[in-house]
Amino acid sequence: MQLDDAATILGRADFxxxxxAEQRRLLAFASERKRYRPGMVLxxxxxVPEGAHVLVSGTVATTQEGIxxxxxxxxxxxxxxxxxxxxxxxxxxxxxKAVDTVETLFVPRSAFLKLAHQYPDLAARAAxxxxxxxxxxLGAIESIRGKIG
Numbered sequence: 001m002q003l004d005d006a007a008t009i010l011g012r013a014d015f016x017x018x019x020x021a022e023q024r025r026l027l028a029f030a031s032e033r034k035r036y037r038p039g040m041v042l043x044x045x046x047x048v049p050e051g052a053h054v055l056v057s058g059t060v061a062t063t064q065e066g067i068x069x070x071x072x073x074x075x076x077x078x079x080x081x082x083x084x085x086x087x088x089x090x091x092x093x094x095x096x097k098a099v100d101t102v103e104t105l106f107v108p109r110s111a112f113l114k115l116a117h118q119y120p121d122l123a124a125r126a127a128x129x130x131x132x133x134x135x136x137x138l139g140a141i142e143s144i145r146g147k148i149g
Contacts, residue, residue, distance in 0.1 A: 006031050009105045012078040013054045015086075018125035023115055030111030036098035042081065045095045051108040053081040058102030062094040073099065083133075086112040087126060 006028030010016040016024055034053070036042060043049045045065045060081065061071035074081065081096055086109050116123035 004028075006033070006105055009054055009056055009078070010107070013080050014078065015052075015080040015083045015129065016054075018129050019115075019122060023119060023122060026115055027107055027111055028105075030108055032106045032108075034104050034106050036102040036104070038098055038100050040098045040102075042096040042098065042102075042104070043092055045093060046091045048089050048091050049082055049085045050110070051106055051112070052083050052086050053096075053104035053106050055079045055081060056103040056105055059099040060096050060102055061099050062096050064094055071097075084130065085109055087116075087130065 004025075007021070007025045010019070010024040010028055010031075011021075016027070019027065033056070036058075042053055042060065045063075055074060055077055057077060059073055059075040061073055062081075063071045081104070082092060084090070085092070086107065089109065112126075116126060
């Protein structure tokens, strides 16, 4: 894969809007294109992934342990799978599995953290983006809490 192709993929990924073009090129250099056949697992619930995947093509299903019969399907090209894994080494709460042939761009946490260390403004933008997303998730959960309790 060409470096410019990987940088373009990162440019289409919502999370990486916090990076400027040069930072995306640096991440692209450290990234790896991966392919998965239908049924292959990108990562299991409880795994501590080494980074995040950007969906290039295909569809993945995310399931929680014990709730495999109602997967959440992701097919938006540019979706970032496991963005939190770019900044923290914590077990994932879901299993992510290829539904059909899937291609991703894998961005290692070590590369993202190195870049964030070199560009403190990037680290601040990442923290702000994660904070906004978590606040949005918590707000959505709060709004339906009475319906699921």
